[in-house]
Amino acid sequence: xxxxxxxxxxxxxxxxxxxxxxxxxxxxxxxxxxxxxxxxxxxxxxxxxxxxxxxxxxxxxxxxxxxxxxxxxxxxxxxxxxxxxxxxxxxxxxxxxxxxxxxxxxxxxxxxxxxxxxxxxxxxxxxxxxxxxxxxxxxxxxxxxxxxxxxxxxxxxxxxxxxxxxxxxxxxxxxxxxxxxxxxxxxxxxxxxxxxxxxxxxxxxxxxxxxxxxxxxxxxxxxxxxxxxxxxxxxxxxxxxxxxxxxxxxxxxxxxxxxxxxxxxxxxxxxxxxxxxxxxxxxxxxxxxxxxxxxxxxxxxx
Amino acid sequence: xxxxxxxxxxxxxxxxxxxxxxxxxxxxxxxxxxxxxxxxxxxxxxxxxxxxxxxxxxxxxxxxxxxxxxxxxxxxxxxxxxxxxxxxxxxxxxxxxxxxxxxxxxxxxxxxxxxxxxxxxxxxxxxxxxxxxxxxxxxxxxxxxxxxxxxxxxxxxxxxxxxxxxxxxxxxxxxxxxxxxxxxxxxxxxxxxxxxxxxxxxxxxxxxxxxxxxxxxxxxxxxxxxxxxxxxxxxxxxxxxxxxxxxxxxxxxxxxxxxxxxxxxxxxxxxxxxxxxxxxxxxxxxxxxxxxxxxxxxxxxx
Numbered sequence: 010x011x012x013x014x015x016x017x018x019x020x021x022x023x024x025x026x027x028x029x030x031x032x033x034x035x036x037x038x039x040x041x042x043x044x045x046x047x048x049x050x051x052x053x054x055x056x057x058x059x060x061x062x063x064x065x066x067x068x069x070x071x072x073x074x075x076x077x078x079x080x081x082x083x084x085x086x087x088x089x090x091x092x093x094x095x096x097x098x099x100x101x102x103x104x105x106x107x108x109x110x111x112x113x114x115x116x117x118x119x120x121x122x123x124x125x126x127x128x129x130x131x132x133x134x135x136x137x138x139x140x141x142x143x144x145x146x147x148x149x150x151x152x153x154x155x156x157x158x159x160x161x162x163x164x165x166x167x168x169x170x171x172x173x174x175x176x177x178x179x180x181x182x183x184x185x186x187x188x189x190x191x192x193x194x195x196x197x198x199x200x201x202x203x204x205x206x207x208x209x210x211x212x213x214x215x216x217x218x219x220x221x222x223x224x225x226x227x228x229x230x231x232x233x234x235x236x237x238x239x240x241x242x243x244x245x246x247x248x249x250x251x252x253x254x255x256x257x258x259x260x261x262x263x264x265x266x267x268x269x270x271x272x273x274x275x276x277x278x279x280x281x282x283x284x285x286x287x288x289x290x291x292x293x294x295x296x297x298x299x300x301x302x303x304x305x306x307x308x309x310x311x
Numbered sequence: 312x313x314x315x316x317x318x319x320x321x322x323x324x325x326x327x328x329x330x331x332x333x334x335x336x337x338x339x340x341x342x343x344x345x346x347x348x349x350x351x352x353x354x355x356x357x358x359x360x361x362x363x364x365x366x367x368x369x370x371x372x373x374x375x376x377x378x379x380x381x382x383x384x385x386x387x388x389x390x391x392x393x394x395x396x397x398x399x400x401x402x403x404x405x406x407x408x409x410x411x412x413x414x415x416x417x418x419x420x421x422x423x424x425x426x427x428x429x430x431x432x433x434x435x436x437x438x439x440x441x442x443x444x445x446x447x448x449x450x451x452x453x454x455x456x457x458x459x460x461x462x463x464x465x466x467x468x469x470x471x472x473x474x475x476x477x478x479x480x481x482x483x484x485x486x487x488x489x490x491x492x493x494x495x496x497x498x499x500x501x502x503x504x505x506x507x508x509x510x511x512x513x514x515x516x517x518x519x520x521x522x523x524x525x526x527x528x529x530x531x532x533x534x535x536x537x538x539x540x541x542x543x544x545x546x547x548x549x550x551x552x553x554x555x556x557x558x559x560x561x562x563x564x565x566x567x568x569x570x571x572x573x574x575x576x577x578x579x580x581x582x583x584x585x586x587x588x589x590x591x592x593x594x595x596x597x598x599x600x601x602x603x604x605x606x607x608x609x610x611x612x613x
Contacts, residue, residue: 082530090531121527121530121531122527122531123531123532125520125521125524125527126524126527126528126530126531126532127523127524127527128526128527128530128531156489156523159520171520172520172523172524172527173519173520173522173523174488174489174490174519174522174523175519177488177489181483181487181488185483185487186476186479186483187458187476187479188476213515213516214515214516214553214554214556215554216554217475217476217477217550217551217554218427218461218473218474218475218551218554218555219427220475220476221429221458221474221475221476222427222428222429222474224430225423225424225427225428225429225430225474226428228384228423228428228430229392229423229424229425229428229429229430230425230428248519249519249520251516252516252517252518252519252520253520254516
């Protein structure tokens with residue numbers, strides 16, 4: 010692999026994804042591992058990275074650029090937040106060099122917002138990837154996931170953003186809470202999802218008392234698991250959408266996330282008459298890491 | 312203990328509480344154990360009850376009356392739901408005799424509601440206890456807990472009720488979710504609670520995007536644990552209150568629950584200009600079980 014240029018890593022809370030990038034910008038190899046920040050101590054990161062790269066035969070003189078929770082205070086090496094509004098070419102400029110690392114490693118900063126208080130680590134790099142592909146992009150980006158981000162982008166910068174814990178709440182309600190007993194089987198119902206989105210968007214204030222009905226509907230009416238799961242998802246996403254209505258009213262939404270999740274967000278937005286599109290999360294992450302790498306190293310982007 | 316009359320048991324999901332009642336209606340003895348429905352198989356209930364009563368020296372000819380999840384389909388012996396609206400003297404009439412039990416055991420039914428679907432098991436007995444003390448009571452009862460119930464009572468009957476999963480959500484957010492990292496220390500702030508109740512009641516739709524701010528406020532502003540915990544509680548309770556506004560607007564609320572929890576609900580209601588009072592949950596549970604026992608056995612209430 011004589012043409013290896015750098016290693017790009019998205020290192021999150023629960024795992025990491027790593028790509029080996031060639032001088033022509035192509036992906037030469039990649040790997041993932043469930044070794045996220047939450048399972049690592051500060052001294053573990055270097056070893057974990059080197060072991061992964063050793064398996065792929067990557068020499069120690071190949072530099073690495075990392076985004077995500079590895080840059081958190083509890084991560085490998087803190088990369089202080091940029092403060093929104095912030096241009097995203099500042100990501101590469103703000104990259105922090107990790108002292109004592111086996112190889113040349115830089116970690117990208119996250120973005121914070123002071124009022125209302127908010128933080129992101131990782132999503133800013135995906136948005137940088139979107140801006141690399143579409144430099145004049147302006148509008149709303151939604152990055153659905155454990156903590157879904159809604160971001161207003163303009164003039165190459167993150168202007169403002171909000172976070173909803175919808176993914177983490179869905180996991181809790183569907184896997185741990187009393188509602189989990191009503192969705193022990195797999196399955197999904199688009200109709201039930203749309204009905205729940207309608208209920209939640211027409212009367213978002215009622216959602217707290219509608220959640221338990223998912224359990225009761227099974228007990229008194231034998232409602233099936235597919236309906237229960239889709240109803241839960243629709244209530245939570247509908248409630249989220251009403252919470253960030255200023256992000257999507259009268260404009261289309263660009264989604265970046267796991268394809269199945271983007272699909273149901275698009276379904277909910279479509280129900281509300283809002284247009285949208287979804288972008289591949291791996292492509293945008295890689296593009297953002299590559300753009301930051303080139304800025305950090307002062308090289309011309311491939 | 313020659314004057315033992317019957318045994319009253321509140322057998323819930325996570326544990327049970329048992330009282331030995333004398334012929335004069337007094338409590339002769341009591342015990343608790345963390346052996347709730349969720350930890351027991353159907354065949355375990357009889358053994359657990361007998362071991363507890365054996366330790367207290369209660370003979371096998373003393374009958375027992377039970378309310379709560381022991382009567383669920385997954386409990387000891389299913390006691391089919393009464394259907395709201397339902398008078399609460401029907402609890403004793405609907406008590407189910409447990410076949411094969413070592414002693415004479417009756418389990419009280421819960422209450423279901425068809426539209427919107429809802430269920431309760433245990434809270435109906437507490438309301439029966441309230442009605443025993445105040446037969447002409449009419450109004451709203453709130454039973455805060457893991458699954459908080461809001462109940463309209465009139466003409467000796469449960470007319471209508473709602474359930475909010477606020478307690479279960481608070482436990483999740485404060486102990487498991489990413490917000491837990493912002494409230495690892497103990498503490499509470501009445502001011503932060505009231506501020507959050509104000510935010511949530513003035514703009515309930517915004518609550519989903521305000522939750523993550525609890526985490527971000529610590530990261531960007533070093534907010535303390537006491538403020539974080541009280542803010543979480545205030546946002547969730549405020550959101551719940553707006554969801555059931557038809558239960559408390561223009562009327563006072565009678566709370567039945569754990570005293571510290573009743574206290575913060577009263578604080579939130581007071582902030583909204585709503586009057587309230589709290590009743591002792593043990594007293595009301597016992598009164599409800601005793602009333603049902605006397606109806607079930609056709610005896611005159613002590």
